[in-house]
Amino acid sequence: MRAVIMHAPGDVRVEEREDPRIIDPTDAIIRLTATCICGSDLWPYRGADQPDHQHMGHEYVGVVDEVGSAVETLEVGDFVVGSFVISCGTCEICRAGHQSRCVNAVFVDGAIGTQAERARIPFADGTLVATPGQPDAALIPSLLAASDVLGTGWFAADAAQAGPGRIVAVVGDGAVGLMGVLAAQQMGAERIIVVSRHADRQALAREYGATDIIEERGDEGVARLKELTDGLGAHSTIEAVGSQESMMQAIRSTRPGGSVGFVGVSHDVQIPGDELFFSAVHLHGGPAPVRRYLPELIQLIWDRVIDPGKVFDLILPLADAAEGYRAMDERRATKVLLTL
Amino acid sequence: MRAVIMHAPGDVRVEEREDPRIIDPTDAIIRLTATCICGSDLWPYRGADQPDHQHMGHEYVGVVDEVGSAVETLEVGDFVVGSFVISCGTCEICRAGHQSRCVNAVFVDGAIGTQAERARIPFADGTLVATPGQPDAALIPSLLAASDVLGTGWFAADAAQAGPGRIVAVVGDGAVGLMGVLAAQQMGAERIIVVSRHADRQALAREYGATDIIEERGDEGVARLKELTDGLGAHSTIEAVGSQESMMQAIRSTRPGGSVGFVGVSHDVQIPGDELFFSAVHLHGGPAPVRRYLPELIQLIWDRVIDPGKVFDLILPLADAAEGYRAMDERRATKVLLTL
Structure with missing residues (x-):
């Protein structure tokens, strides 16, 4: 599959990587429908952090392609929105609504990277929320926004x-x-x-x-x-x-x-x-507990009550990710959506 | 009247001062029944602040001796508990329950000083709360505690x-x-x-x-x-x-x-x-909005539900205030009550 890799500050490339596969029974594999570039991706891009061939991206919507044997709430073919922090959904912190500080939390950025064609999402039940059906294309930007920037x-x-x-x-x-x-x-x-x-x-x-x-x-x-x-x-x-x-x-x-x-x-x-x-x-x-809000936000988007997708002012194919980073770095774009 | 004056760090004296009198129509004059020494009084005592003949004290209970013409909720003879911050009770911040940050707030410490026989309390309606009747002597320490340390x-x-x-x-x-x-x-x-x-x-x-x-x-x-x-x-x-x-x-x-x-x-x-x-x-x-809690705290004390007065482990006459400061400074006492 293709994935966005930051070799060093300012050096973003789209490269071939091995397809992810199920490791734990609570995993799901998703095919990305859209992903985007976050303001926080500019920190390593500008050298505030030191990226070293880092697999980028933590905002994502997509279709479930495979589920582990323990996944209960999702099926292959579901359209899902996920949070930028993996959360188990069952620990005391998750149950209190602070999923971004789940005792099993994993930040998607770096560990997984969703600026890619596919991604393995651990604790799929605790992290992903399925939409009520397959969304119209017009809803994709808004659903994608829910996964981080709107939730935040x-x-x-x-x-x-x-x-x-x-x-x-x-x-x-x-x-x-x-x-x-x-x-x-x-x-x-x-x-x-x-x-x-x-x-x-x-x-x-x-x-x-x-x-x-x-x-x-x-x-x-x-x-x-x-x-x-x-x-x-x-x-x-x-x-x-x-x-x-x-x-x-x-x-x-x-x-x-x-x-x-x-x-x-x-x-x-x-x-x-x-x-x-x-x-x-x-x-x-703190890191926003986006998962807490996802069911409500998805419904508001589904019902056309809110239209957060307007925040994306530049849409590019994944292959042009480097241009997307440049456009955000130079403030030519507020937020860039990457299509797959 | 006698009042506790801190001439300089470590130098606390009880001296004669002029009796306070009504200045504004919202003022009340109270005769102190008891006052105490606060942990925060040790900051200037130890030189963290630079006191210069400062009139000390901000915790107090007493009897109303005189009221200004605009005072509505208090009468001469009422036994009252007051907050360590003067609050008007009518501004938007007071009404929202953050009286310690009243737009007309005055910190009692220094500006007024209640380690004294009498004190002028501005905005008496917004600052003082009358007890349901004249308290037994046994309740005095707990009511005094309500004015700062309990409220805090x-x-x-x-x-x-x-x-x-x-x-x-x-x-x-x-x-x-x-x-x-x-x-x-x-x-x-x-x-x-x-x-x-x-x-x-x-x-x-x-x-x-x-x-x-x-x-x-x-x-x-x-x-x-x-x-x-x-x-x-x-x-x-x-x-x-x-x-x-x-x-x-x-x-x-x-x-x-x-x-x-x-x-x-x-x-x-x-x-x-x-x-x-x-x-x-x-x-x-922040500085505790003690005034918000006073009605509830007074009632809990009045009904003998709580006994915060036990926090006072040394009781001295006002004349011995200097010894009270020493005892707290040397950690021989947790909190000192001064009688009048």
């Missing part, structure tokens, strides 16, 4: 306790931020204020439910947000950038007793304890 | 989401930690594991509901706690020390999706963003 934005909004009567701030207008806007609107937020400097992303944010745009960053952005909120700040803030500046902007933009949800963070971020203390916010984040 | 421990347990079915860890066996144990038990925690090395505090912790004691600190303490919790960690962790080590012990002791409540932090604590991210815990803290 949804978790961020949930962690920030977005809901009726709440003013939600979204720091960051990348794909995750935009999905956070969509999620906050679905959750019934009263007002959604997005920090964005890009006209095209502002437009999509407004389409997804943003009511206000702030162009200023850092403490100027905080001051602008306070002006818009009677000096109090947001009830719920989604941190969707992951830098020191954006994390502090998120905390400072939130009123006492409010909540900050964060879904990615660079290695060097340090949160000053005393500032967090006096902010009196709730802070919750 | 209660908030820590609430922020950590202690409750039925939850394993609660308490990092720290000082007065706040012990009150956190009491609170967790009242909230119905299934199991309460306390980090403590002092036999007398362990005994009181067990009396308040502790089920297990861990003597190890730092990462050894984390390992011991994991052994006791099937390798998963606590659902709810109360951080009641405020150091870098204790904060990290608290975060690392908590299972993914669990909650850490913290109620004090020294200036140099830094929380690594990536570790917090992968911990996937909820983190919430």
Whole structure:
């Protein structure tokens, strides 16, 4: 099969690899229908991590091709959406809804790699969710979004306790931020204020439910947000950038007793304890437990209630993965879908 | 009147000061019945802050002596318990229950000082709560505890989401930690594991509901706690020390999706963003909104359901305040009550 391999930072190639096969009885083999490039794939691409012939990709939809003898909820031919973290579904942490920190968790990235024609998915029952039937082609981008970027934005909004009567701030207008806007609107937020400097992303944010745009960053952005909120700040803030500046902007933009949800963070971020203390916010984040939300998200997509697939603004065949990475690295694309 | 003044680190004196008087129509003047010395009073005492003839004290119970013309809920002669933060009770933040971050908040410490015979309490309606009647002398220590140390421990347990079915860890066996144990038990925690090395505090912790004691600190303490919790960690962790080590012990002791409540932090604590991210815990803290809990806590004390006053292990007259500070500084006392 063909798979996307990152030989070194900036060096992405599509190469032949052996087809995966069932190893454990809880495995499934899937044929990928679509996959995509994540903002986090740019970290090794730009050299922040050191990739060494790494098998890339962790977002995926596809068709079940083979199941191990212990798989109970899936059949060959099912169309499935999976989470970017393998989860057993049976441990106490999974059952509490924190599947991304399952005691048997495996990050798909590197260990498996779904920028490929096929993939072996361990703990298939705990990781994959079948759609109600075979989806129309038009639904594929949205279902693919559910496997990470939508699930992550949804978790961020949930962690920030977005809901009726709440003013939600979204720091960051990348794909995750935009999905956070969509999620906050679905959750019934009263007002959604997005920090964005890009006209095209502002437009999509407004389409997804943003009511206000702030162009200023850092403490100027905080001051602008306070002006818009009677000096109090947001009830719920989604941190969707992951830098020191954006994390502090998120905390400072939130009123006492409010909540900050964060879904990615660079290695060097340090949160000053005393500032967090006096902010009196709730802070919750982590790798999104996408599996918790998949049944609900799939249904919303299936029923055409939400259309997260619009976040993909460049579609390429898998063979052109290298161009996809370049386009995202150079900010010519927000998010790239790879077809198979 | 007499008042406790800290001239400089280690130099505490009881001196004559002018009686306070009504300034704003929302003020009340109270005659103190009892006050106490807080663990946080040791920060300036030990030179971590630089006191300069500071009027000390922020925990208090007493009798209303005079009210301003706009005070509605209190009458002269009422016995009252107050929070260590003055709160207006009417702003949006107060109404949401985060009175310690009221937009009109004033910290009693320094600005007012309740280690004194009398005190002026601004925003009396928003800050003070009257007891159902004149309390027996035996209830005074517990009512006094409600004004800070109990309210703070209660908030820590609430922020950590202690409750039925939850394993609660308490990092720290000082007065706040012990009150956190009491609170967790009242909230119905299934199991309460306390980090403590002092036999007398362990005994009181067990009396308040502790089920297990861990003597190890730092990462050894984390390992011991994991052994006791099937390798998963606590659902709810109360951080009641405020150091870098204790904060990290608290975060690392908590299972993914669990909650850490913290109620004090020294200036140099830094929380690594990536570790917090992968911990996937909820983190919430701040100056405790004691006022939110006062009506409930007063009733529990009034009904003899809880006896937080046991946390005071040394009782001295106000005139001997300097000895009280020494006893706490030298760890001869956990918490000192000053009588008037």
